[in-house]
Amino acid sequence: MVDRVQQYVREHHMIEEGDCIVAGVSGGADSVCLLLMLLEICRVIPIEIRVVHINHLIREDAAEDADYVRRLCLADKVHFTLVEEDVEAAARARRISTEEAGREIRYAAFERELGTKKGRIAVAHNKNDSCETFLFHLFRGTSIRGLTGIQPVRGRIIRPLLCLTRDEIEGFLQERNVSYCIDSTNLEDNYSRNIIRHHILDTAVNRISPAAVCHISDACERLNEACGLIADLTREGFETCVTVTSTGFHIDRERFLALHRTVQGYVVMETLAQAAGSRKDLESVHVRQIRELMDRQCGKALWLPYQLRARRDYTGVCIYREPDRMTQEVVLSEIALSEEETAALLAGRELVILVGSHQKIRAKLIFLENNGIDFENIPQKKYTKWFDYDKIERSIVIRTRRPGDYLTVNDADQRKTLKAYFIDHKIPQAERGRICLVTDGNHVIWIVGERISNHYKVSEATRTILSLAFEEDAQRI
DSSP: OOHHHHHHHHHOOOOOOOEEEEOOOSSHHHHHHHHHHHHHHHHHHHOOOEEEEEEEEEEETHHHHHHHHHHHHHTTEEEEEEEOOOOOHHHHHHHHHHHHHHHHHHHHHHHHHTTSSSSEEEOOOOHHHHHHHHHHHHHHHGGGGGSSOOOSEETTEOTTTTOHHHHHHHHHHHTTOOOOOOOOOSSSSSSSSHIIIIIIIIIIIIIIIIHHHHHEEEEHHHHHHHHHHHHHHHHHHHHEEEESSSEEEEEHHHHTTOOOOOHHHHHHHHHHHHHTOOTTTTHHHHHHHHHHHHOOOOOOOOTTTTTEEEEEOSSSSEEOOOOOHHSSSSOOOEEEEHHHHHHHHHHOOOEEOOSSSSEEEEEEEEEEOOTTHHHHOOOOOOOOOEEGGGGOOOOEEEEOOTTTOOEOOOOOOOOHHHHHHHHHTOHHHHHTTTEEEEEEEEEEEEETOOOOOOGOOOOOOEEEEEEEEEEEEEEEE
């Protein structure tokens, strides 16, 4: 098995003579095997091995794992670094999952240890991990690239054990009579990957085919080869039908339609990615929109993420950046009502609140008679909304997003973070910080142009309505 790993390392050009290899060693079977394999490689290729162990401060027995790894390193005279960081606190502070925070902390520690030295960061992913990634992406929805599993080399990161299954790793340690730690959190079903590991992949191995992991891994490799071919065809297709100018990109319709349909989609995605400067938030729906625009009449246009505009012309589709003033110029700072403005509202006067060089919000109160509200009169316009004024605890503030913002999404006042709302509704990340919000503390009353919080909806109990209308250039939207 040592020979297989060494061959795999040579095949993917992972390690060179004189490299400093920073290994992430948790104390589990995979990472202990990784350390042993690196020590074997060290006998053949002169390298420096430095081990980094991360204590996430989640488990009470985590210190025992650190002590175990320290003893392993001491026995083989390997440099050992312990990093202790509260992952759960970091996740709360960064408003991300504990799993994501842990990953960020680990790789940041590895990068610090390697620094500017010539070398690589070695992590202990195996074939099972790659299969779990394949299934995770398959279930969540992905392109072909997402079905290629985990790559053996990515930048400075290498994965020498991707040629081994988890059973092979545990068998190797058993043969050598080497013990390892068991992380109890890996046995829980709190994470999607653990569910895939314990209930889906294990079932496939035990009930369908003992070689399921190897078969999925082989399929990932073939898909990776196919992705290489598609990348070459996409590059050729882009050069054939896309013209890059100082103002944007132009896709020639006649040449575009001559491409294979699969390549067409990748050419569009590549064009959008170059125009946007990022692939994040670009999805198949945007590729479909460009395809449909190709068959529409000259002059038709559509908006895309990153303030991109696509317009049909006589010979194809132009894609260029055109800032949308409704999202670009609005709310440069927090705007709160003064005591005088609040008094004016209560006195029945309409307020005009300037929120940008071209935008304003008109605010007024409607005092209901004893008959209550006529629900048929509630505005259904995108930029005009009514709210129950008596439910607003503080003076309203007009601003852009900030940490801790939330809204309620049903009549039970169930909360959803603003970030989660933006993600669920596929609002591009580049636009989120420019969207105008009307807020009551951290409670978002209205995402202008989107939706209102259920908590502030008018009801039969409403006695005072706050009417807000967002306008541009004095023209009601």
